[in-house]
Amino acid sequence: MSVTRRELYEQVWSMPMMHLAKHYGLSNKGLSKICDKYKIPRPSHGYWINRKPTKRYKKIPLPKHKTENIDELYSLRDLSQDFKTLPEITKELVDVKKIHASILLKENLDEAHPLIKQSAKILNRIQPDPSGLIIPSQNCLDIKVSKNGLERALLIMDAILRAFDDNGFKVSIVERETKVKIHEASVKFSMIEEIEMIWRTPHEHSLEGKYHFGHGTFDSSRGPNGKLALVITDSDWLYNDRFQQNWRDTKKVRLENKINRFITALVRVAVAKQED
DSSP states (O other), X not given: OEEEHHHHHHHHTTSOHHHHHHHTTOOHHHHHHHHHHTTOOOOOXXXXXXXXXXXXXXXXXXXXXXXXXXXXXXXXXXXXXXHHHOOOHHHHHOOHHHHHHTOOOOSSSTTOOHHHHHHHHHHHHSOOOTTSOBOOOTTSOOEEBOTTTHHHHHHHHHHHHHHHHHTTOEEEEETTEEEEEETTEEEEEEEEEEEEEEEEOOOOOOSSSOOOOOSSSSEEEEEXXXXXXXXXXXXXXXXXXXXXXXXXXXXXXXXXXGHHHHHHHHHHHHHHHHHO
């Protein structure tokens, strides 16, 4: 029995395309083309993340069309029960609470994740650049921190990698980028240490020879300040105002206590990329 436009329309607005497509044995792109052909409006990826009754994410009415039945689609099974029991999109794709429960910060790197051990060897051999940061080479996790902040950065990253591993999501290094694959989407992320201006009292000048007058009372230079940050570096989402891109140390909360929020954000971006 073929599916009607009204039926597909209701299904499209009740379940994410990537899941609906699987019921029909199609790819996300294949089902999207059918929707376009029969003038069936689809939700934007933001609809499934926000689910707020705003004009931007309002359900678009089904327009009229000369054809009612969609011959390309046949009901493989009754989906009504799936729609009733479908949880929120992020919870369906990934059990975020389970990932949070598997986050474990260790005191040392003795039994670190293989990618952490591999990166630690590389980073420990690299001399800091003029700003005081170690810039990773190929085959190394995207960690840009000072020598003083390296061990702490590796411990935080180790907790993240282990949490993803425990839940079946693979973290990989592609050239100089770090990616985690969550189902069908990969999201890039990194660890950095903040750079700030450091002011110092100038040395005493010798009265012999020429004297060079300065413009200020202090000498200044730029250097790492010890504050670490986790950053989503995926270029498609870097300047998307619906997603927070970085989590950093603050006076009240250390970055170690924000790992769960960072992982949740990575999952949300992965979901949005799959629905795009």
